[in-house]
Amino acid sequence: MNDFMSKVQEFMRGRNGSDELALASIELAVILVIINFFANNGIISLIALALVAYAIFRIVSPNVNARRKESMAFAEKLGPVRPWVSNPVAAFKDARVYRHVTCPNCHQRLRVPRGKGHISVTCPRCKQKFDFRS
Numbered sequence: 859m860n861d862f863m864s865k866v867q868e869f870m871r872g873r874n875g876s877d878e879l880a881l882a883s884i885e886l887a888v889i890l891v892i893i894n895f896f897a898n899n900g901i902i903s904l905i906a907l908a909l910v911a912y913a914i915f916r917i918v919s920p921n922v923n924a925r926r927k928e929s930m931a932f933a934e935k936l937g938p939v940r941p942w943v944s945n946p947v948a949a950f951k952d953a954r955v956y957r958h959v960t961c962p963n964c965h966q967r968l969r970v971p972r973g974k975g976h977i978s979v980t981c982p983r984c985k986q987k988f989d990f991r992s
C-alpha cells in the first residue's frame with residue numbers, strides 16, 4: 859500500500875491535482891448520474907462522462923498555472939454559491955447555525971448567528987450599523 863501511495867505521489871508531482879473546478883465537475887456528474895437513474899437519457903450520461911473526463915484532465919494536467927487561473931475565474935463566478943460547491947457538508951452545517959446578510963452600504967456579505975432575535979450588526983468593512991432579525 860505504501861508503495862502504491864508513493865507511486866501515486868510520484869505521478870502527481872508537478873501536476874495540478876484536485877481543485878475546486880474538478881470537484882464541481884465530479885459533483886455535477888454524480889448529480890447527473892442520479893438524475894439519469896430516473897431519466898435514463900443517453901445525452902445525460904454522455905455529459906456526466908464528459909464531466910468526469912474533464913475532472914481527470916484537470917487533476918493530471920501538468921499546466922498548473924492555467925488550471926489555477928480557470929479555477930479562480932470559476933470560483934469568482936460562483937459567488938455566494940461557492941461554499942455549497944467546494945464543501946457542501948460544511949456549508950449545510952454553517953447554514954443551520956448562521957445566516958448570511960448583505961451590508962446595505964457596501965454589499966459585503968456577513969455571517970450572523972441564527973435565532974438571536976433582533977440584533978444590531980456592524981459591518982467589518984465599512985463600519986455601517988444596521989438592524990437585523992436573525
Ligand SMILES: [Zn+2]
Pocket residue numbers: 961962963964965966981982983984985986
Ligand atoms: Zn459594509
